[in-house]
Amino acid sequence: MLKLRFLGGAGTVTGSKYLLANEGSRILIDCGLFQGYKVLRLRNWANLPVAPASLSAAVLTHAHLDHTGYLPLLVKNGFAGPAFCTKATAALARILLPDSGHLQEQDAEFANRHRFSKHHPALPLYTEEDAQRALSRLKPVSFDQPVTLPGGAKLRFVRAGHILGAASAIVEWEGRRIVFSGDIGRYNDPLMPDPITPETADYLVMESTYGDRRHDRADPETVLGKIIAETIHRGGTVIIPAFAVGRAQSLIYHIARLKQAGKLPAILPVFLDSPMAINATDIFLRHGGDHRLLAADVEMLDGGIQYVRTAEESKNLTASPFAKVIISASGMATGGRVLHHLEHFAPEPKNSIVFAGFQAGGTRGAAMVAGAVTIKMFGRQVPVRAQVHNLSMLSAHADRDELLRWARAFKATPRRTFIVHGEPQAADALRLALKDEVGWEAQVPDHLEEVVLE
């Protein structure tokens, strides 16, 4: 009997983990961290309802931490199987997971030093070393290359756009075909290829991040250019919270084009402040087939940007009074170097903060986008007087119309469709839209719900 259980990503955009079980074999599709609301983050600390050692394999749809960030803990707690992913996902995970461990250690250390944690001592969820150890589990495979998983299931990745290496996973087991959409990207994105809909699915597990929203149809480059130009005219600084390998390349691409077209001063300093930045361009160059840029475009990206690698350089950047653009992680301001910049620049009205991706409920990003007048960081309330913008059209996620377009491309209606990876309102809006506009009956599963795939 084939069973599917929702261990994360149900009723929330984070913590994606879907357990497929057949007799003695178990596969975990995605292995993400919960982020945002405290009640969600606490789930990272609870034992999984399945022993990690009993899993025969893991499958990772893409490198974002809400899909991979739990792997170090899974391995630490006994998982010893292979974690299949695309080659670019493996390359990104090799940077991202150790960085995630490093940040967890730093947060725990900071909380202990300033004694603002309720836990004494505050402990990291996992360390950089745990993350390094987990990397040995990664088994990179090519797109469209069928692989047989331990336990007999067959796996194939197809392109989902979104970020470098992102895939939908097609799993065939016991004569059933189960499709996990992963995160679905945009159509006609300047950097990423279009998402590809698998031809058929008996069962479909589909994301719904923007299930209740259409992206603004305004040209993102024009809007971004206007915000940056106005901010530097006031002598302000533009802070863009973004993951260093992903949307950051799109932002740099747009800014480089704005400079080329004379819409922004060529001398405007643009910084990518991330210890990971050194590897980002490199990974784009090495995975030429996974994005739309030519080598010359990648080099143009490289030329238009100053990399900030050490923590010391990052601090100097915060202290610099000159007009500039700083792109720094994390994208939802849940951690990372961007916090120091926000602490310094958010209180001044002349500055701008530009969010360029989905802000999960309970994150500092979501609070700022909703108009919070203060945000808590480093144990204190920081006033937000800078202009806050949310450019959802720069998001790497399909909006509700694009999700429907992706769904319509199936050759037949899946037997059952489960809507995941969305906040309750977005998931239910997509359920209704699929019913009204595509003619599908879909359901929104609960956290930990289990279904039998007949």
Ligand SMILES: [Zn+2]
């Ligand atoms: Zn993602």
